[in-house]
Amino acid sequence: MTPGLIDCHTHLVYGGNRVEEFEKRLCGVSYEDIARTGGGIQSTVQATRAATHEELHTSAAIRAKRLMAEGVTTIEVKSGYGLELRAERRLLEVARDLGTELPVSIKKTFLGLHALPREFAADRQDFVNQVSGPWLETLAAAGLVDAVDAFCENIAFSLAETEILLQAAKQLGLPAHVHAGQLSDMGAAELAAKCGALSADHLEYLSAAGCRSLAAAGTVAVLLPTAYFTLRQTTPPPVARLREAGVALAIATDCNPGSSPCTSILLALNMACTLFGLTPEEALSGATRQAARALGRLDDIGTLEVGKRADIALWRIERPAELCYGMGANPCVGVVHRGKLRGSQPTPPRTPPAHSPR
Ligand code: DI6
Ligand code: FE
DSSP, X not given: OEEOEEEOOOOOOOSXXXXXXXXXXXXXXXXXXXXXXXXTHHHHHHHHHHSOHHHHHHHHHHHHHHHHHTTEEEEEEEOOSOOSHHHHHHHHHHHHHHHHXXXXXXXXXXEEESSOOGGGTTOHHHHHHHIIIIIXXXXXXTTOOSEEEEEESTTSBOHHXXXXXXXXXXXXXXXXXXXXXXXXXXXXXXXHHHTTOSEEEEOSSOOHHHHHHHHHHTOEEEXXXXXXXXXXXXXXXXXXXXXXXXXXXXXXXXOBTTTBOOOOHHHHHHHHHHTTOOOHHHHHHHTTHHHHHHTTOTTTSSSOOTTSOOOEEEEXXXXXXXXXXXSSOOOEEEEEETTEETTOOOOOOOOOOSSOOO
């Protein structure tokens, strides 16, 4: 028995897929080049805008159920593939609806700064201001925003642009996450720490100073090994340094169509060990206690303690490390979400059979 697993970084709701880019990358085209030439996030934005509400909902529910089958009881879901107010709202509504329809808890993150949409190509500043002003206010007022996020990267948004969104969120009392150091070190981890963000995510490129700022601020490092694997990156996050500095390490799938088409938290745990050198205990803690911390919910979930919510995963294993050891196996044999055994039917009244069997 473990705490229900927590996937604290996903982009679960989107239209289409990016299998053609997968094939292109295998022929040597880089993720950055695909993004710069209008593919990447932009292509998912087109597919997401074109999709019906029904299509978005159905495909996201399938992905959610795959995560849930592996003992996941809480999923963080980011918007970011709409990039216009109406389309962002739709993504967050689908995320919210999944949480009411399925026995899983959903945390909704407004990833307003993910990519610059084409219609704002000539006016970056206006886009950042819209996102951080009226869009955020509208979505937050509709109860659709638990936190904000920004992709702070050379192919996406600058430190200054990211800070505008983070400050606006702070004004509304909303916590933040930051996509930091996935492809380059721009100082995004320092910014996340400075703004008191709950987490800085990716962190393949992280300086010693960045690491110290995360430690000092208590910002969680969310590591995403399946994205690192998919992009065939070769510089892992500085795990030894993060550990030494006392930074909490969380692990998540980053489930998204481009850099991590992954719906297996157990595979993420496996790769956290094999690719990043975490111990199985650290990896497991990364998808429970530390993931709860990354969502600002350690008071409520992430450990099995009296007074916390009864989110529990049941496994047919002999040692906890087996959860990290296997690839493609799913030893989950039961899940309790909010105290209720998932899939359990109300107990039927005990009436004796009319004719006793022979
Ligand atoms: N970093 C990621 O890994 C995802 N978003 C982000 O900011 C992937 C985005 C994508 O390629 O669709
Ligand atoms: Fe991401």
